[in-house]
Amino acid sequence: MTINQLSIFIENKAGTLVKVLRILKEAQIQLIASTIADTVEYGICRIICSEPLLAYKMLKEHGVSVALSDVFAIALDDKPGSAADVVEIFANENIGLNYLYSFLLNGKGVLVFRTDNAEKAKETIILNNLNFIAEKDLSKLN
Amino acid sequence: MIMSTSSYFDPEKETLSRKEIEELQLVRLKKTVQHCMDSPFYKKRFEENGLKPEDIKTLDDLKRIPLTTKQDLRDTYPFGMASVSLDKCVRLHSSSGTTGNPTVILHTQRDLDEWANAVARCLWMVGCRPDDVFQNTSGYGMFTGGLGFQYGAERLGMLTVPAGAGNTRRQIKFFTDFGTTVVHAIPSYAGRIFDVMKAEGIDPRKDTKLRTLVIGAEPHSEDQRKRIEEMLGVKAYNSFGMSEMCGPGVAFECPEQNGMHIWEDYYIVEIIDPNTLESVPDGEYGELVLTTINREAMPLLRYRTRDLTRILSGECPCGRHHKRLDRMKGRSDDMMIVKGVNIFPIQIETVIMQFKELGTDYLITLETAEDNDVMTVEVELDQMFTDDFGRLNDLTKEITRRLKDEILLTPKVKLSPKGSLPKSEGKCVRVKDLRKKY
Numbered sequence: 379m380t381i382n383q384l385s386i387f388i389e390n391k392a393g394t395l396v397k398v399l400r401i402l403k404e405a406q407i408q409l410i411a412s413t414i415a416d417t418v419e420y421g422i423c424r425i426i427c428s429e430p431l432l433a434y435k436m437l438k439e440h441g442v443s444v445a446l447s448d449v450f451a452i453a454l455d456d457k458p459g460s461a462a463d464v465v466e467i468f469a470n471e472n473i474g475l476n477y478l479y480s481f482l483l484n485g486k487g488v489l490v491f492r493t494d495n496a497e498k499a500k501e502t503i504i505l506n507n508l509n510f511i512a513e514k515d516l517s518k519l520n
Numbered sequence: 521m522i523m524s525t526s527s528y529f530d531p532e533k534e535t536l537s538r539k540e541i542e543e544l545q546l547v548r549l550k551k552t553v554q555h556c557m558d559s560p561f562y563k564k565r566f567e568e569n570g571l572k573p574e575d576i577k578t579l580d581d582l583k584r585i586p587l588t589t590k591q592d593l594r595d596t597y598p599f600g601m602a603s604v605s606l607d608k609c610v611r612l613h614s615s616s617g618t619t620g621n622p623t624v625i626l627h628t629q630r631d632l633d634e635w636a637n638a639v640a641r642c643l644w645m646v647g648c649r650p651d652d653v654f655q656n657t658s659g660y661g662m663f664t665g666g667l668g669f670q671y672g673a674e675r676l677g678m679l680t681v682p683a684g685a686g687n688t689r690r691q692i693k694f695f696t697d698f699g700t701t702v703v704h705a706i707p708s709y710a711g712r713i714f715d716v717m718k719a720e721g722i723d724p725r726k727d728t729k730l731r732t733l734v735i736g737a738e739p740h741s742e743d744q745r746k747r748i749e750e751m752l753g754v755k756a757y758n759s760f761g762m763s764e765m766c767g768p769g770v771a772f773e774c775p776e777q778n779g780m781h782i783w784e785d786y787y788i789v790e791i792i793d794p795n796t797l798e799s800v801p802d803g804e805y806g807e808l809v810l811t812t813i814n815r816e817a818m819p820l821l822r823y824r825t826r827d828l829t830r831i832l833s834g835e836c837p838c839g840r841h842h843k844r845l846d847r848m849k850g851r852s853d854d855m856m857i858v859k860g861v862n863i864f865p866i867q868i869e870t871v872i873m874q875f876k877e878l879g880t881d882y883l884i885t886l887e888t889a890e891d892n893d894v895m896t897v898e899v900e901l902d903q904m905f906t907d908d909f910g911r912l913n914d915l916t917k918e919i920t921r922r923l924k925d926e927i928l929l930t931p932k933v934k935l936s937p938k939g940s941l942p943k944s945e946g947k948c949v950r951v952k953d954l955r956k957k958y
Contacts, residue, residue: 383907385904385906385907386904387901387904387912387935387937388937389936389937389940394937415909417909419934419935420912420935420936420937422907422909422912424907441938441939442937442938443900443901443902443903443904443937443938444904445904445905445906445907447907449907476908492907492908
């Protein structure tokens with residue numbers, strides 16, 4: 379029900395992101411979505427990509443501080459307000475979202491997020507019949 | 521208490537001639553060496569070197585005794601160097617640190633009395649009298665600048681305010697409310713006091729009775745002293761001490777403000793070349809080596825202080841013949857002095873090694889911000905164990921807390937990616953000191 383996301387610890391310094399992206403490029407890994415959240419001193423770069431397990435291994439081998447984590451990805455209907463509907467469902471269940479970003483997959487919007495209660499989030503997704511994306515949906519891209 | 525109106529607290533000892541000082545030193549040295557045979561450490565050391573207490577017949581024979589190092593203190597931790605049984609001891613002071621290598625100094629009641637006398641002598645020398653109000657901004661507890669000055673100032677007869685460290689607004693309120701005339705502070709804190717006074721609209725010359733400042737524990741230049749004197753409208757006197765020698769009261773400036781008189785009825789002073797360990801002549805820089813000759817619980821023979829200084833030649837116009845030490849020029853080891861606190865890089869390293877999330881490399885940066893020392897410790901995040909800023913933040917807080925427990929001051933901790941700090945192999949720079957040099 380979840381997809382793999384790479385979380386990379388990066389310094390707020392010119393050139394640090396290039397190093398990461400170049401490693402992925404050399405391994406022929408394709409980025410699907412990425413986002414960087416920053417604090418004053420450092421940032422976390424979050425990446426959804428093809429072959430996340432290979433990407434994780436390659437980054438580790440190159441000495442990058444990286445974690446592999448599970449995040450939810452929900453495909454949205456192609457109409458105004460569909461993101462609001464999904465977020466509202468979680469709000470009504472009192473599930474907090476730690477962060478959220480989005481990307482397009484086959485012309486459809488996808489919300490990627492992490493919650494403060496993964497078990498309850500899974501239940502909510504099933505009960506509300508939300509159109510979740512699984513890892514295999516992403517690997518089909520290749 | 522000697523309620524003398526003279527310029528001496530202890531006229532008999534302070535006015536000894538050179539010859540009399542050396543005669544007294546020899547008597548006390550012989551007694552000390554004999555007494556050291558009750559210390560398991562020194563007994564063994566003398567035996568190992570085929571040395572007997574009777575071999576020390578002249579002051580020059582002192583050089584036959586091997587040097588004592590901080591490592592010796594660590595190796596004999598906690599009580600292995602004591603020359604009296606513990607039931608005769610009334611106090612101990614220990615260096616900071618829970619995981620590093622602490623050192624312990626024991627005191628009998630006589631040691632505490634003599635320590636207080638030495639500090640009182642220093643304060644009297646710079647014009648402190650029983651009608652003065654003395655405020656101590658040192659941290660108390662294990663840090664000897666707290667209790668050391670407290671007992672000395674009380675011995676002299678001053679009203680003594682144990683304000684402790686920090687809370688500058690409250691310190692200033694005490695100045696004005698209690699009529700504080702003498703303050704003990706580290707030099708950088710004196711600047712901080714002035715800044716806060718300015719912000720509060722307090723003029724130190726008009727609104728306080730401050731007259732004398734005792735500054736020590738932190739290297740500072742003549743220019744910095746002059747700035748402090750100008751800012752606060754006081755005379756500032758340099759103080760030298762170290763916990764191994766009790767604490768404050770080892771050497772102190774007289775009103776001439778030209779070198780610190782080291783009390784030679786308490787200590788025999790040598791300056792050695794830290795590489796060859798040979799004595800250097802007066803006037804030449806080297807490492808300060810001290811022998812305590814007026815201590816009961818735990819005498820130290822030829823202790824390597826690691827402080828670099830020199831003996832100022834010539835007579836002091838103040839009339840005292842006790843030798844004068846120049847300002848401390850630096851260290852012959854890797855000890856840092858930050859906000860007056862002694863810190864070794866190994867202490868930082870020991871804490872970092874306790875975190876499995878961190879790599880083994882680290883970088884300490886020392887900077888000056890608003891006349892204050894700022895210490896930043898950069899560490900490498902070896903394992904990215906989370907996707908959550910909150911947990912990274914928690915880790916930073918926990919590292920900061922444990923470092924504070926170890927070094928007694930709060931550094932700024934910065935997480936860095938793996939591989940971004942200088943590697944430990946070879947000659948690695950662990951400390952970058954970018955502080956303003958005055």
